[in-house]
Amino acid sequence: MSEERVGFFTDTSVCIGCKACEVACKEWNAIPEDGLSLTGMSYDNTQELGASTWRHVAFIEQAAPQGRTQLPLIEADPDGGPGSADGPGSDMRWLMSSDVCKHCTHAACLDVCPTGSLFRTEFGTVVVQEDICNGCGYCVPACPYGVIEQRPRDGRAFKCTLCYDRLGAGQEPACAKACPTESIQFGPLDELRERAALRVDELHEAGVDEARLYGHDPADGVGGGGAFFLLLDRPEVYGLPPDPIVTTRDLPAMWKHAAGAALALVGGVAMAFAAAGRRPR
Structure with a gap:
């Protein structure tokens, strides 16, 4: 690794769910549209990460815990209609988070790839070379986060590259550049970890006791991620494994x-x- 390791810090406390990151990712990487599954129960039309969704903005609607400072808070429908989380007159909140490949320090997908299609770049990120992928699918169950998926038409695996081509040209990834609230922050990983720790302290001082970091610790089961998050609830609420491990350990x-x-x-x-x-x- 010849360059300083870089990555993402996603501060979910300022995510507004605009999906600008999803659009920018698809536009820059020429990712095909993969279906708009509006269920009537959520604004989350992409539902999960996959071969054609490298950024996924999750919408979690829940009743806000009483007596605690929460971000963000919204008023519930006074008639208890659609959008009301807990009946008439209750407060509720939307937790929004832009999920992405974690670019693990100990990446099981690298361990199981038989062709060398998956490789670690000079920036410390993990990338799939689509022209070398033979569609074996070994990387799919190896990922502890369920990030990698094969495209149905040809069976090849795809995921976030952290805009490897842009990094080589000295540019930041498209999703981070498009984010209007700086929820997605890009930079040297050590610097991002320091910034994230300060942000958690700031939220705790403001009374947001549930604020916590996820995926930042080099001592966790995957050696820490190149993409980590500030969450406002338990990881499993966001669909993230609470204790991820490298599956090839x-x-x-x-x-x-x-x-x-x-x-x-x-x-x-x-x-x-x-x-x-x-x-x-």
């Missing part, structure tokens, strides 16, 4: 056991042949 031990078993088998076969050779004829 046991591979070295498994290979060691397999090698031991193979040696034992070879030894057993050799002993059987030796014993057979000593029998009188």
